[in-house]
Amino acid sequence: MGIRWWRRLAPVLVIALGVGAGLAFAVAAGVRPDPLPVDRTPVPLAGHRPCADIELYFGTDPGMTRAAASFRDDVQARLVFVQTKRESWEKLKKIFKDHPEAQQGIDAADAPAVVEVVPVPGTDLTTYASQLKTRHPDAQNVKAVDVDAMVAAMGKSGQAPKCPRSGEY
Structure with missing residues (x-):
C-alpha cells in the first residue's frame, strides 16, 4: 500500500518539474540586456x-x-x-x-x-x-x-x- 501513493504522485511531480523548468527557460530567454543609447x-x-x-x-x-x-x-x-x-x-x-x-x-x-x-x-x-x-x-x-x-x-x-x-x- 505504501507504493501506491508514490505511483500517483510521481507523474504529478514530473509534470510540475517540467512546467517549472520550461517556465524558467522561457523567462531566461525573454530577459534581454537594456538597449544602449544611440x-x-x-x-x-x-x-x-x-x-x-x-x-x-x-x-x-x-x-x-x-x-x-x-x-x-x-x-x-x-x-x-x-x-x-x-x-x-x-x-x-x-x-x-x-x-x-x-x-x-x-x-x-x-x-x-x-x-x-x-x-x-x-x-x-x-x-x-x-x-x-x-x-x-x-x-x-x-x-x-x-x-x-x-x-x-x-x-x-x-x-x-x-x-x-x-x-x-
Whole structure:
C-alpha cells in the first residue's frame, strides 16, 4: 500500500518539474540586456575611449565633417566621434613627446581628420568596415578596431579589461 501513493504522485511531480523548468527557460530567454543609447550626432573624440569601432581617416576636416554627418541615418552606427586634423596633431605630439626622432619629418598637415564609429552591439566590425570603405571612397584609410581581438592575438587575454558591450571603456 505504501507504493501506491508514490505511483500517483510521481507523474504529478514530473509534470510540475517540467512546467517549472520550461517556465524558467522561457523567462531566461525573454530577459534581454537594456538597449544602449544611440546618438549619431558627431561629438569630439576627446574624453572617449572606444574599444570596438570603425576608424575612418580623411585628409581634410571638411571631408571628415561630411562623412560624420552621413551616419545620422545609419542604423548600424550607435555613436559617432570626430577628431580634427589639429586635434589629431596634438594627440600625436603627446603620444610621441618622449620620442622626438619619431616626430622628425612629420608636421600638422600630415595628421588625419578622423571619424570613429561605434556600431550597435552584434555588428560584425570587419564587414561594416568594408561597407564603409565602399561608402566613403575619399577616406584615406578605413579600419576595424577590436581591442579584445588585438589583446588575444598578443596572447595577453585576461591581462587587459574586456571591452564592454557599449564598445567603449
